[in-house]
Amino acid sequence: MAEVPGKLELFLGFAKIGALGFGGVGPWARHVIVEERKWLTEREYAEVLGLGQILPGPNVGNASVMIGRGFHGLAGALLATAGLYIGPLCLLVVMSILYDAYGDLPRVAPFMEGVAAAAAGMVIGMALKMAFNLKASAQLVAVGLLAIAAVAWLRLPMLLVVAILAPLGIWISLRQARAAALAKARP
Amino acid sequence: MEEDDLWPLVTGFLALSLMSVGGGIAVLPEMHRMVVENHGWMDDLAFAKRYALAQAAPGPNIMVVGLIGWHVAGPVGMVAAMAAMCGPTSALAYGFARLRRRVAGARWMRVFERGMVPIAIGLIAASGLLLASGAAEGWLPIAISAASTLFVWRTRRSPLWVLVVGAALGGVFLR
Numbered sequence: 001m002a003e004v005p006g007k008l009e010l011f012l013g014f015a016k017i018g019a020l021g022f023g024g025v026g027p028w029a030r031h032v033i034v035e036e037r038k039w040l041t042e043r044e045y046a047e048v049l050g051l052g053q054i055l056p057g058p059n060v061g062n063a064s065v066m067i068g069r070g071f072h073g074l075a076g077a078l079l080a081t082a083g084l085y086i087g088p089l090c091l092l093v094v095m096s097i098l099y100d101a102y103g104d105l106p107r108v109a110p111f112m113e114g115v116a117a118a119a120a121g122m123v124i125g126m127a128l129k130m131a132f133n134l135k136a137s138a139q140l141v142a143v144g145l146l147a148i149a150a151v152a153w154l155r156l157p158m159l160l161v162v163a164i165l166a167p168l169g170i171w172i173s174l175r176q177a178r179a180a181a182l183a184k185a186r187p
Numbered sequence: 188m189e190e191d192d193l194w195p196l197v198t199g200f201l202a203l204s205l206m207s208v209g210g211g212i213a214v215l216p217e218m219h220r221m222v223v224e225n226h227g228w229m230d231d232l233a234f235a236k237r238y239a240l241a242q243a244a245p246g247p248n249i250m251v252v253g254l255i256g257w258h259v260a261g262p263v264g265m266v267a268a269m270a271a272m273c274g275p276t277s278a279l280a281y282g283f284a285r286l287r288r289r290v291a292g293a294r295w296m297r298v299f300e301r302g303m304v305p306i307a308i309g310l311i312a313a314s315g316l317l318l319a320s321g322a323a324e325g326w327l328p329i330a331i332s333a334a335s336t337l338f339v340w341r342t343r344r345s346p347l348w349v350l351v352v353g354a355a356l357g358g359v360f361l362r
Contacts, residue, residue, distance in 0.1 A: 054208065063280075119349075124332070170303065
């Protein structure tokens with residue numbers, strides 16, 4: 001760990017991450033924590049985020065709890081999390097009030113419909129980006145496509161989909177890891 | 188009406204929060220089922236618009252939960268929904284913080300991740316498709332969604348552009 005931030009610094013750092021994070025806070029979190037403030041090394045940050053992804057809950061939210069605890073225990077975890085959410089939450093209160101007042105006016109509604117369509121495309125585009133960066137095998141891509149079909153088309157409950165597909169995905173992944181290990185052992 | 192809806196709001200998001208492996212957006216289809224189909228708190232388009240509002244603001248994607256809470260039960264609903272969605276999982280993360288060195292880089296964990304990540308991405312894509320079908324009234328919203336998909340997928344520019352252009356196109360052509 002390169003530098004240990006004080007409690008106020010910790011709060012302000014995460015407040016910055018929250019306030020800057022348009023379209024998701026992931027990229028900003030890495031920038032502020034690793035590059036700008038040097039609280040964690042790249043590797044340490046990847047470890048924290050990896051665990052944050054496996055646990056349920058928002059990834060960066062989980063990371064803020066773990067990073068905060070690492071520096072200042074319970075107080076640190078609370079301060080980091082509060083910092084992350086405080087700015088966006090305040091802004092969201094203002095936006096909710098404005099939206100309730102004006103959102104359905106005939107003059108405003110078309111703008112919001114355009115934004116809604118664009119935001120939906122953003123989510124699909126992000127999924128495509130992540131999928132192509134993953135460079136997964138054809139079998140694992142098929143598992144991902146099955147998840148899409150089951151949830152978006154068949155509208156099956158997510159728990160059922162995950163309960164069926166998770167063992168399948170992990171089994172395929174395990175087989176591939178074994179095959180790779182064998183190929184390494186016998187060149 | 189607000190009192191009656193607060194409890195299902197809290198229990199619903201508590202359940203969702205524990206399912207949200209892979210981040211907040213992965214449970215969006217389930218959130219949609221709860222909010223639109225089971226409780227009828229809002230319709231398809233309203234759901235897509237609330238999500239858009241959360242995207243237009245900075246902060247974690249999970250903020251959409253606060254907006255839904257606000258819509259259902261006002262400011263109290265916003266705080267209650269966010270606390271239900273983030274409280275238990277934060278406590279879990281707090282407990283697991285010490286494990287990270289042991290877990291990170293372990294072989295079983297890489298195998299687990301490689302098997303699970305495609306499913307998580309599939310769930311995110313499904314969320315996007317559901318949102319797009321909620322917003323799709325006529326050909327223009329579909330075209331906006333398709334163009335925005337391509338832009339976010341193929342470029343590294345800030346996704347904010349997509350929202351700005353979407354708003355402009357909607358404002359000009361959808362009236």
